[in-house]
Amino acid sequence: MKKKYSTPLLCFLLIFSLLSISIPVSANTGSTSVILDKSTIVLTIGQTDTLTATVLPADAPNKNVTWISSNPNVVKVFNGVLMGLSEGTAYITAMNPSPNSNYGSCYVIVKKPNSDMKINKTSSTLTVGSTETLTVTISPSQAVHWTSSNTEIVQVFNGVLMAQKAGTALITATAADGSNSVTCMVTVTDAPASITLNKSNLTLALKESKTLIATVSPPLPYSTYLMWQSSNPGIVAVSGGVVTGVNLGTAVITAIASDGSCRATCNITVTETGLNASRLGGANRYETSVQISKEGWPNGSPYAVLATGNNYPDALSAAPLAQKYTAPILLTDKTLPQVTLNEIVRLNPSQIFICGGTGAISKTIENQLNSMGITTMRLEGKDRYETSVSIAKELGATSGELILVNGYEWSDALSISPIAAKNGTPILLTDKDVFPDSVKTFVGSNNFYKTYILGGTDLISNQVKNQLPGSERIEGSNKYERNINILKKFESNLDLSKICVATGADFPDALSGSALAAKLSSAIVLVDNNNLKSVTTQYSTKSLKQTDDVYVFGLQGVVSDNVISKLFAK
Structure with a gap:
């Protein structure tokens, strides 16, 4: 007898059977695909191109790509950058390391270029901030287009490379018609640290201390620090850059990185006075002017200024002109002294400015120079007034400040000449009571707003002063006091670590020296060799404590060592 099942029971059994069957589920195998942005590329030999690979799916855990060339002798590949090496074909393959990954490929054809193109180098190493120029020769001649694969690393403009930061970049020069290209692989490294000191030479007095300042660029690594060493601590002691004279003699101070990677040195001499004094003098004024020229212009000069050594008026305004052309001032007699001629030959100037008419410097001398x-x-x-205007015109001064001095008092003009030269300020001459027409016309036809008048009413009257724009007097009871008052007025614009010293008894040495003082941004201190004035020593004691270098114009009979020792006594 057959069993009979109810309909609900049959339904239950059917559902139970279905649930009991094991149904397989497709597992995620992690397979990826690599898609290239180009399937075919045509290159010429030396030309480059770039393939971009995309790994799918977008959330693939590993998106690394390995690049392979089927024929590296025809095409080489590095991180997707292709370079054609020789005529032929090759497949470039991009593969992802994931299991079951599908690779991407590109068919590359390399042809011979229509033009011949060469670059002066195919690889280069630069430091950050440095530059280099690449050159390309191309035939037939045509324009070249320059590109960098990474402008954050290296920028290129018309073949000039500018290293921006550490890394590598491929520089490509492409012919304008696209037929050929050449490349240079550039590696940029960080510039090594270097140390510079504010002084390379220094003179100290016994027990005197001064500070050396070290500048390190770029900064030293975190674990590296700056050390100071003395080659002879018994002569010069050093601590944290502060150097002290212990005994007479010399020593070398070294600032050095603790890892020894860079260093800088300063040569220090300990003397009784602590001064580095250079005496620039000769047997006469002409030889002294030559010694000054050799000191300031050891490598020659394209320009020179020539003035008579017999009288001062025509050359009182010359220092600003000399400074404009970075030129020395040489002196001449009625005939050109042999020592001056020899110096002109050494300087090898292309042009010489002659101060004054033929009454001061003859036509014969001018012809000699021309020959x-x-x-x-x-x-x-x-006259002397009109000559000062001629020099001012050549200086090119038409506005700003001007300086007015008595045309018969040389010391004031030479006291201010380095300052005027540094600022490009014209020095004009005047009579005491009569304002010369030539000077008045020059001032009135330009836009000067300030006039420094040197001397009291005994040198330049108020009648003259009142005709000048924004006039201000700088006075003193004598030439030495006016010299110091001039320095006080402008000392903030001067480098008082260097001082020039000249006699106040005569003009030639200070005249020649004014060009050197201007070149040094220094000043001239006038001294009385027989009776050093208290106003001068008081100023030196107060304002010249940090003077390191002294340039003495003239021999002992003009400015003695005794005067220098008193002037700069520590």
Whole structure:
């Protein structure tokens, strides 16, 4: 007898059977695909191109790509950058390391270029901040387009490379018609640290202390620090850059990185006075002017200024002109002294400015200079006042400040000449009571707003002063006091670590020295060799404590060592 089942029971059994069957589920195998942005590329030999690989799916855990060339002799590949090496074909394959990954490929054809193109180097190493120039020769001639694969690393403009930061970049030069290209792989490294000191040479007095300042660029690594060493601590002691003279003699101070990677040195001499004094003098004023020229212009000069050594008026305004052309001032007699001629030959100037008319410097001297292949420009006038205007015009001064001095008092003009030269300020001459027409016309036709008048009413009257714009007097009871008052007025604009010293008894040495003082941004201190004035020593004691270098114009009979020792006594 057959069993009979109810309909609900049959339904239950059917559902139970279905649930009991094991149904397989497709597992995620993690397979990936690599898609390239190009399937075919045509290159010429030396040309480059770039393939971009995309790994799918977007959330693939490993998106690394390995690049392979089927024929590296035809095409080489590095991180997707292709370079054609020789004529032929190759497949470039990009593979992902994931299991069951599908690779991407690109068919590359390399042809011979239509033009011949060469670059001066195919690889280069630069430091950050440095530059280099690449050159390309191309035939037939045509324009070249320069590109960098990474402008954050290296920028290129017309072949000039500018290293920006550490890394590598491929520089490509492509012919304008696209037929050829050449490349240079550039590696940029961080610039090594370097140390510079504010002084390379220094003179100390016994027990005197000064501070050396070390500048390190770029900064030293975190674990590295700066050390100071003395080659002879018994002569010069050093601590944290502060150097102290212990005994007479010399020593070398070294600032050095603790890892020894960089260093800088300063040569220190300990003397009784603590001064590095250079005496620039000769047997006469002409030899002294030559010694000054050699000191300031050891490598020659394209320009020079020539003034008479017999009288001062025509050259009192010359220092600003000399500074404009970075030129020395040489002196001449009625005929050109042999020592001056020899110095002109050494300087090898292309042009010489002659201060004054033929009454001061003869036409014969000018012809002699011209015969040497030197161009001359004579700056002259019918008198000393007009000559000062001629020099001011050549200086090119048409506005700002000007300086007015008595045309018969040389010391004031030479006291201020380095300052005027540094600022490009013209020095004009005047009579005591009569304002010369030539000077008045020059001032009135320009836009000067400030006038420094040197001397009291005994040198330049108020009648003259009142005709000048924004006039201000700088006075003193004598030439030495006016010299110091001039320095006080402008000392904030001067480098008082260097001082020039000249006699106040005569003009030639200070005249020649004014060009050197201006070049040094220094000042000239006038001294009385027989009776050093208290106003001068008081100023030195107060304002010249940090003076390191002293340039003495003239020999002992003009400015003695005794005067220098008293002037700069510590």
